[in-house]
Amino acid sequence: MSLYKRGEFWWVRFTTPAGKRVRQSTGTDNREAAEEYHDQLKAECWRVERLGERAAKNWNEAAVQWLKETGHKATHYQDKATLRWLDPFLGGKLLSKITRELVVEIAEAKALEASPSTANRHLALIRAILRKARDEWEWVERIPKIKLYPVKNQRTRWITRKEAERLLSLLPAHQARMARFSLSTGLRQRNVTGFEWTQVDLKQRLAWIYPDQAKARKPIGVPLNEEAVGVLRECLGQHERFVFTYHGRPITQVNTKAWRDAVRKAGLEPFRWHDLRHTWASWHAQAGTPLNVLQELGGWASAEMVQRYAHLGVVHLREHAERIAPARGTKLAHARLRLVK
Numbered sequence: 001m002s003l004y005k006r007g008e009f010w011w012v013r014f015t016t017p018a019g020k021r022v023r024q025s026t027g028t029d030n031r032e033a034a035e036e037y038h039d040q041l042k043a044e045c046w047r048v049e050r051l052g053e054r055a056a057k058n059w060n061e062a063a064v065q066w067l068k069e070t071g072h073k074a075t076h077y078q079d080k081a082t083l084r085w086l087d088p089f090l091g092g093k094l095l096s097k098i099t100r101e102l103v104v105e106i107a108e109a110k111a112l113e114a115s116p117s118t119a120n121r122h123l124a125l126i127r128a129i130l131r132k133a134r135d136e137w138e139w140v141e142r143i144p145k146i147k148l149y150p151v152k153n154q155r156t157r158w159i160t161r162k163e164a165e166r167l168l169s170l171l172p173a174h175q176a177r178m179a180r181f182s183l184s185t186g187l188r189q190r191n192v193t194g195f196e197w198t199q200v201d202l203k204q205r206l207a208w209i210y211p212d213q214a215k216a217r218k219p220i221g222v223p224l225n226e227e228a229v230g231v232l233r234e235c236l237g238q239h240e241r242f243v244f245t246y247h248g249r250p251i252t253q254v255n256t257k258a259w260r261d262a263v264r265k266a267g268l269e270p271f272r273w274h275d276l277r278h279t280w281a282s283w284h285a286q287a288g289t290p291l292n293v294l295q296e297l298g299g300w301a302s303a304e305m306v307q308r309y310a311h312l313g314v315v316h317l318r319e320h321a322e323r324i325a326p327a328r329g330t331k332l333a334h335a336r337l338r339l340v341k
Contacts, residue, residue: 003031003038010034016045027060028091037092057139059090059098065137066129072217082125085110090126095133100144107149116149123148156308157275158282159268167271170262174246177231178254179276181244184228186280186298188215189273193251195243205229209299220299285312 002013010031013023022045026034037058044056063083070076089106090098103126110119123146130143159167164183168176182192191209200207202224209220224232235243242250254273263271277298284294295306 003034012038012041014038014042016042020045025060026092027064028087030088030091033088033091040092040094056094056096057133057137058095059093062095062129062133062137062139063090066132069132075215079125082122086122086126095130095140095143098130098144100146103144103146111149117151120148120151156278156282157271158279159271159275161283163266163268164279167262167266167268170265172258174244174251175254175256175258175262177234178244178251179273181228181231182273182276183280183283184225184231185222186277186284187222188277189254192244193254196241197243198241200232200243202229202232214299215301218299218301223297281306281309282312285309 004011004013006025008029010026010028011023012026012034013021015021022041026037028034028037037060040056040058067076067080067083070079073079086106089102089109093102103123106126107119107123110122127146130140130146133139134141134143168179171179178192181187181195182189185207187195187209191213194213195207199209205224207222207224207228209222211217211219214220232243235245239245239248239250244251259273263269281294281298284297285291289297291303291306291310294309295303298306300306
């Protein structure tokens with residue numbers, strides 16, 4: 001068997017009955033999966049050349065094709081991480097051999113390791129790749145039906161201004177600045193950690209996120225309030241390129257021990273860094289910012305994404321609620337007084 005390790009993955013090398021030399025990556029670092037891939041590929045080459053069959057495609061080829069076509073996605077790096085996790089289950093598998101039972105096994109393993117919602121993200125990627133393979137690439141005729149776990153809508157986690165002040169007081173200075181900036185702008189974690197001085201105009205009190213940095217792949221204009229401007233001025237001169245740094249190096253991680261300790265000491269568990277964005281949006285809704293404006297400020301692709309904050313922005317409805325309040329001197333008002341007494 002011509003199987004050898006090259007870099008991270010195992011590679012196969014052999015000559016087909018027709019004399020064609022084959023050398024390619026298996027796309028897996030698991031030797032058993034690589035051996036299965038080798039045997040299937042060799043047998044398939046024989047059937048194609050000797051019997052005239054159509055070449056069958058496997059999961060590794062589909063995964064590689066998917067990554068090629070979706071390299072523009074903001075979640076590309078997440079897809080790569082998910083595919084690495086899926087490799088022990090699907091590496092080397094022919095697409096026609098991926099069954100519903102195997103998918104259920106994968107779902108149960110991930111749900112046990114993490115949560116049903118996390119398992120759903122893995123299942124959604126499998127489903128998307130298989131649908132591409134069937135409907136666009138025409139690599140397989142049938143695919144298994146993949147059902148996601150039912151997940152209840154959870155409450156959006158946000159904190160009050162007083163709780164935010166408590167959290168900020170417990171964070172190291174460099175993280176506190178980043179958190180203050182997040183609470184002032186609503187920017188996503190990746191946009192804050194990678195924030196550069198070329199994205200800022202302090203005179204105009206404006207910042208921007210380029211399309212290739214945005215989740216929706218559209219540019220986002222970021223008006224800077226007084227707090228955000230103050231944070232940026234504190235960071236001036238610390239680094240030539242990046243805004244937020246620690247010991248002269250750009251910050252890439254925020255879910256650190258210091259962050260977790262501060263959240264715990266502030267009594268805010270569970271609270272993730274991304275919940276700072278939820279908090280920013282919640283404060284806006286409570287202050288009466290229209291949802292269409294909030295959508296534009298937050299760079300959301302659809303109005304549905306900001307509906308989770310709609311229940312917080314009901315100040316404008318107060319005058320309408322008062323329209324049926326009992327007037328003084330009415331029977332209903334007297335009855336209410338008697339109940340109070």
